[in-house]
Each structure stands twice: as C-alpha cells, then as structure tokens.
Amino acid sequence: MSLLDQIDSPQDLKRLSRTELPKLAEEIRQVIVEVVSKSGGHLASSLGAVELALAVHYVFESPKDKIIWDVGHQAYAHKLLTGRRDRFSTLRQHQGISGFTRMSESPYDAFSTGHSSTSVSAGLGIACGKELKQEKGKVVAIIGDGSMTAGLAYEGLNQAGDLQKDLIVILNDNDMSISRNVGALSSFLSRTFSRKKIQEVRKEIREFLKSLPKVGDDIYQFAKRSEASIKTLITPGMLFQAFNFSYFGPINGHRMNHLIDILRNIKHLSEPVLLHVITKKGKGYIPAEENPVFFHGVGCFEVDTGNCIDHPSRIPTYTDIFGKAMIELAARNSKIVAVTAAMPEGTGLSGFSESYPERFFDVGIAEQHGVTFAAGLATEGLKPIVAIYSTFLQRAYDQILHDVCIESLPVVFAIDRGGIVGEDGSTHHGLFDLSYLRSLPNMVVMAPRDENELCRMLATAIAYNGPIALRYPRGAGTGVTIDPEFLPLSIGKGEVLREGNDVLILAVGRPVQDALTASSELRKEGVFATVVDCRFVKPLDKELVCSLAGKIKRIITVEENVIAGGFGSAVLECLCDEGIRDCRIERIGISDTFVEHGPKNLLRAKYGIDAPAVIRAAKRLLANP
Numbered sequence: 001m002s003l004l005d006q007i008d009s010p011q012d013l014k015r016l017s018r019t020e021l022p023k024l025a026e027e028i029r030q031v032i033v034e035v036v037s038k039s040g041g042h043l044a045s046s047l048g049a050v051e052l053a054l055a056v057h058y059v060f061e062s063p064k065d066k067i068i069w070d071v072g073h074q075a076y077a078h079k080l081l082t083g084r085r086d087r088f089s090t091l092r093q094h095q096g097i098s099g100f101t102r103m104s105e106s107p108y109d110a111f112s113t114g115h116s117s118t119s120v121s122a123g124l125g126i127a128c129g130k131e132l133k134q135e136k137g138k139v140v141a142i143i144g145d146g147s148m149t150a151g152l153a154y155e156g157l158n159q160a161g162d163l164q165k166d167l168i169v170i171l172n173d174n175d176m177s178i179s180r181n182v183g184a185l186s187s188f189l190s191r192t193f194s195r196k197k198i199q200e201v202r203k204e205i206r207e208f209l210k211s212l213p214k215v216g217d218d219i220y221q222f223a224k225r226s227e228a229s230i231k232t233l234i235t236p237g238m239l240f241q242a243f244n245f246s247y248f249g250p251i252n253g254h255r256m257n258h259l260i261d262i263l264r265n266i267k268h269l270s271e272p273v274l275l276h277v278i279t280k281k282g283k284g285y286i287p288a289e290e291n292p293v294f295f296h297g298v299g300c301f302e303v304d305t306g307n308c309i310d311h312p313s314r315i316p317t318y319t320d321i322f323g324k325a326m327i328e329l330a331a332r333n334s335k336i337v338a339v340t341a342a343m344p345e346g347t348g349l350s351g352f353s354e355s356y357p358e359r360f361f362d363v364g365i366a367e368q369h370g371v372t373f374a375a376g377l378a379t380e381g382l383k384p385i386v387a388i389y390s391t392f393l394q395r396a397y398d399q400i401l402h403d404v405c406i407e408s409l410p411v412v413f414a415i416d417r418g419g420i421v422g423e424d425g426s427t428h429h430g431l432f433d434l435s436y437l438r439s440l441p442n443m444v445v446m447a448p449r450d451e452n453e454l455c456r457m458l459a460t461a462i463a464y465n466g467p468i469a470l471r472y473p474r475g476a477g478t479g480v481t482i483d484p485e486f487l488p489l490s491i492g493k494g495e496v497l498r499e500g501n502d503v504l505i506l507a508v509g510r511p512v513q514d515a516l517t518a519s520s521e522l523r524k525e526g527v528f529a530t531v532v533d534c535r536f537v538k539p540l541d542k543e544l545v546c547s548l549a550g551k552i553k554r555i556i557t558v559e560e561n562v563i564a565g566g567f568g569s570a571v572l573e574c575l576c577d578e579g580i581r582d583c584r585i586e587r588i589g590i591s592d593t594f595v596e597h598g599p600k601n602l603l604r605a606k607y608g609i610d611a612p613a614v615i616r617a618a619k620r621l622l623a624n625p
Ligand SMILES: Cc1ncc(C[n+]2csc(CCOP(=O)(O)OP(=O)(O)O)c2C)c(N)n1
Pocket: 045, 048, 071, 073, 074, 114, 115, 116, 143, 144, 145, 146, 147, 148, 172, 174, 176, 177, 178, 281, 341, 342, 343, 365, 367, 392, 395
C-alpha cells in the first residue's frame, strides 16, 4: 500500500513521520502527472506546490485553520490530501472534481477561486470574521509571484498590515506567471536589479547612513566595499515590511523539513506574516521543468515524453487567427499597439511581441490597469488593442466605463474565450460580456460567426474611432478561407444568410453556425427559416430586425451568453421600442445560472445552446399558432 493510499484527510498525514514525507511527495507527483496527462490541467503550477501543500497540512489544522490557494490552479496536492484521492481521476471532467478550489466541493477549500489575487483579501476577511466570532483558527493565504502583480493583492496587504490581524501569507515565488513573470516586483523579488537601480539605492542608503549620528559613516564604509553588500541591504522583505508584515525568507520551498520548521515557528505569531518561499514550476517532472509555459495549463500528453497527444484540429483556432491578423495589420499601421494581462501565449500575441516588441505591453495580471493604460495610449493617438479573456475582463468593468467609454476613446477590446470554455468551469466561462458591454454608452459590440469575420471585425475595430469590442470563442474556427484583404464591415449592419418565411432566427457569434445547421435540418422537414447573422449586438441592425420581424412572426434569438441583458434582450427591447408586439419570441442563451465544468459541446447541449435547441425552439413556435 502506498503512503498516499493511507491518507483520507490531513489527520492521516500527521500520523506519518517527517522522513516519510519525501516519498509521499513523490507519490503525489506521480498521481498528478498520471491524471493530468489524461484530463489536462494546470500541471506545472501544481507540481511546484507539492511540498508546500504537504508542509501546510502537516503543520496547520485544516479545516479549522483556513487555507486559501490563490487562483486555486496549483492545489492538486491539496486536493489529494483532503479526501479527494478517490475522485482525483475525475479532475476537470463533467461532474468530476473542479480544477480549482471550490467551497461546495470540500470543507477543506476555504474559498472558491479561479481568478487571481483574491487570497489576501479573502484571508483577511476570514481572519476578521473569526475574531468577531471569537473563534480560534489560523488563516493562511498562499499566493504566487504572478498573482502578486495584481493591485488587488496589495489592497489586501495594505489593510492587513494596518489592522494587524492574525494572517499568514505565503508567497510561492517561482519567478513565473504563465510565462516569465513581468514587472518591477519580479526583479525586486529575485534581486536582479539593474545597475542604475543599484546606484540609485546605493546613493539613498549612503545618504541615510551618513545622516545617522556618529556610527553612520562607519557603517557606510563597511557597506560600500562591494556592490553585493549593497544588494544585501535591500531585501525582498523590505516591500512587505513596509506593509507592516513580518517577513521571513526567502526559503527553499522544496526542503520539506525546513518548511515545516519555519511554519511551526510562524504559526505562533498572531500578526500579519509573510513567508517567502522559492519553488520551481514543474518540479519533479522533467518535461514540465524544462517547459513550464507549455505545462502551465496543458491538454493530454504522453507521460514518458511529455509530448502532446491531444489531436489538435488542423483548423487554426480563433486565437491563432487573431494573432496572425494582428501582425498583418500592424505592418500597415504603425499606430497599432497590443496590450495583454499576463497572457501573451493565451491571447495569441506571442508572435506580435516578437515582431513588434516595442509595440507590445504585458502589464502582468492587472486587467484593470491594462485597460486604463490602453486608454492613456489612446489619448496619445495610438490604437491599442487590449486582448483579454472575457472572464478576466470582468475585473476591468469600471475602467472600460470610466476611462474608455465616457470620453469615447478608441480602444479595441479583443475578447477571447467568449462563451463556454469547457473544463475550467464556472469561474472561466465568458458568458457575461455581451450583457456587461452592451449597457455602456459609446461602446460597439461585435461577435464573429467564423474566423474570417474575426479578421474583418478586427479591421473594422481598428478603423473605428471609439470604444469597440469583438468577442470570439475558445478553440478551432470553422475552417473557412481567410480573405487576403480584411474588408471592414459597416457598423451596425447584419447579414441575411438564409431566407424562409416560417421562422426568423437571429443569431450572433459562434451560434450562427448552430442556426445554419438547424435551418438545414428544419428544411428537410419542410420548415423554412430566415437566418440572420446580426454581427453587432450594439448597435443592433434595427431596420433589418424590425422589417423581418414585421413579416415573420416567429422569432428565435441565439447567443452564447447569459440571456439577461444580452443579445436576445437587445432584440426584445428593439421590437418593443418600435411597437412590434404581434410576434412570439424564444430566446436561446444561458438562463440565470452558473455553468459548471465539462466538455464544451456537452455543456452546450445540456444548457440548450446548440443546433438541436434551435430546432426544438422552432418546433415549439410552429406548434403554437
Ligand atoms: C484575474 C486573472 N487573470 C488571469 C488569470 C490567468 N492565470 C491563471 S494562473 C496565472 C499565472 C499565475 O502565476 P502565479 O500566481 O505565479 O502562479 P504559478 O502558476 O506560477 O504557480 C494566470 C495569469 C487568472 N486566473 N485570473
């Protein structure tokens, strides 16, 4: 029997001797690699946090003590140690365990996560709550250096340092976000200061030391002997000490004994503490250690070689096409600049960053800053394309409204992962953007039905002088030929793709394909549908919609978005405003619920946003005269 087989809860873990823990770590790594090779998932991050998970559960008393994993993508070892060993092979599968921490999944998941940098704020809230209830228990927030690039983390540190509550923050520093971490903080943590920075700091320290009466000059003489000694005067801890945290580290996050000792020591402090732990992303699985970017979030792979065994479609993804189109368009327009929030690969901008390094900005996991930064670029006459996944752009709602839309600045939002994204689940589906963008004055909102339309919409957006968004789905396109020239579209104009008098199907984005499939099926049964790709959710093609609705009284709207406030709502509002009331409408989209994780097509079928759902809606309308 393996050691892992004996562990159903952290209590079982505590029964092991310290000398057994390295073997357990090895077993855990094997299971993680084995399962992720079949289910896909966040491999490299989870492998890097195995000793951390073991040590934390060895020392703390979860679930009484609250352990919060920031983002939650690195918590696979935590899941294995907290009663989910038997279900671990269902990771990320429909009805299986989530790829992130979920309070509804386990009492050991103190907070539900998926979006980054929430752990310090949540941890502080929990600590304050416990204190008010006079309840005992420690709170431990574990946050990566990538997640530390978000302002939210500092808002939490700022208040925690002020309140002096009992909170332990563990900084899991692997020098990586998804790609190499960016920003000044990253070099601060790794102490790779530029010469200029060292000189500046040296000057400041010299002045400070000299200002000390008597001893100052001597200490300065001692300190100045080498550059290294100046460096040792600047520690990563200074940043956290400035926030009133007691700083410990940096320590090696794979030396379990050392980790356990230090955790036992800091456990007894009852003030804000930051423990800085250095880990290696992908630790223990050579392919992941060598290529942590690829193995950050990976599909199925061969364990022996690390080779991808997902059968990628030969059809390029929307992301690929967007990346290529950006390079092509930027060659002709020197005003184009690209902004990503820590996702150069994910948004397809790696190629652009190599072709135009000076026109490419990775702002870190800082969507809010990224949008306002783009607004600043726009005021200087540049054409920023902000490429952020739909779900993460939710973070920047006020920046879109306040910094971009009020002044109608020409910022382009290239919103990838619009719609159902699959195995990452409820925290990652991009099902709200049509609603949250449609309500903003000055904003234009488009969704392409295929990858050629994506290119045309990008060209449209670049030619447009105001805020404009195009949202497109995750995964392979439809395989259409891409036009050699990306002709801009007329803003607010839809396109009639099929004609028929029985039903009117108004669709936008990927579901236009479902509408076409449904109309072909219906045709076989003698039902003829008009299919319109509205292209624009805002401004809606009122003229077209109203003229068709006036003739064909059975209407279906289809979108991969929540129904509330989305495309179907726009159609309803338009018909109501124009006094067209004598028609019946079925709106297809996600009803008032969060969608769980699972394969995209399974979820589309389950939630009724696919071609069969359109056919069912048409039949309901036809059955009811
Ligand atoms: C708000 C938000 N933006 C982007 C992401 C996508 N994302 C997931 S993990 C990650 C990198 C996190 O880096 P770090 O915290 O250092 O953890 P590591 O994977 O290196 O262990 C990013 C950018 C996210 N989860 N949340």
